[in-house]
Amino acid sequence: MFWNVTQSLLGGLATTVEIFILTLIFALPLGLVLAFGAMSRWKPLRYLVQVLVWIIRGTPLMLQLIIIFYGPGLWLGKNIWSGDEAGRITATVVAFSINYACYFSVIFRGGIEGVPKGQREAGEVLGMTKSQIFFKITLLQMMKRVVPPMSNEIITLVKDTSLARIIAAYELTFAGYSFMKSAGLTWPLFYTGVFYLLFVGILTILFNYIEKKLDYFR
């Protein structure tokens, strides 16, 4: 039985990791784009981003996931997500990417605005272009600033993947819970918790490593 549960949980873990990694791949760059939008000198864009961030941060992720998964089928009369597991995972990644990009954008904006103005000016008087200033000067200083708040958000993401159960994506929590329903077993729930703890433990080590790596400057 233990082996059965382990196998099943590993299957769920694969989905959890897939949602986690894909969400990061889309949400990190999108968050940076939104951060620039929120700092734009063009007011309409700035307001648009502010309203988006307000809506996404102001409503539950579970609600957003339900709307994104069922919405197209209900309003367009046509389900854009395929009915299988892949379709559910795609819908989850879309909902999560939008949600997390909004949170990331606020962290990125804080990181960029926290780099002293004199850094940009020093680059300007040395004849650097805007993109050279961003990539060669601002970016690394911003990264150093955002690692602690980002690690919080990313660890939250690990556990938020369990929300995908609401649209029946077979992720880790779903896998553990199913043994309670089918066989009345409760210990797989605690075993599931161990999987999350190990996952987050590895991430914590990784974030500590990055923080250390960036410790060579102030």
Place this chain on the structure above:
Amino acid sequence: MAILEVKNIEKHFGSTKVLHDVSFSLEEGNALAIIGSSGSGKTTLLRCLNFLEIPDHGTISVKGETLFDAAASSEIRDKDLRMKRLHFGMVFQSFNLFPQYTALENVTLAEKLLAQEQPDFKQHRKEILDRINAHGYELLKQMGLSERTQHYPHQLSGGQQQRVAIARALALKPDILCFDEPTSALDPELTGEVLSVIRGLAEQKTTMIIVTHEMAFARDVSDQLIFMDDGVIVEQGDPRQVIDHPCEERTRQFLTRYTQG
């Protein structure tokens, strides 16, 4: 002919006029000191020369070439702004070194980025980078920092950081080197080492503009002196003349406050 010619510069921040009809010229190899109380417009003037602020009115010419003319359409004005900036070097009050780079990397970064834009960079990559690094090392050595090239800014004292910043400003061989209160963030002990570096540059006939509160230094080192108050040039001329025998009442008041200290 003067290397720098500044005519009728005006600058407003909102409805506050910070610079009013500022005109002066500077000869090649001369050092110009600008003195005046805080808020008199000295720093804004320097920032206008480096295009960190865009003047609302007036012209700036270097070596007879008009770099900036407020009357021109903004498109013509901003064209090649980046390259125009390279006529001026800037040393900031708060150093503004890049913390993630070593002293040597701080000095060489801009030169390397410019070199990358040259068409022959890929073929001669190694030689070009070696040459730039050698140049950077030479500049740091000139600043008395040959032992500190691999240090990061936070490992250096304020005076050392400012000397790295001076080397960085010199790296692109600007026509005119600007200093914005270069010692105001330093304690008296460290002030001396930075001032002596600037004095050395003056002796080598580097064309410089120095905004400073160090009156004795301005009097000794500069060839020309401007006293500013409330956004206008109140008095300008020979530094000894202006400091020892000011013509204007406002200059006299300012200097009295300083000498009484």
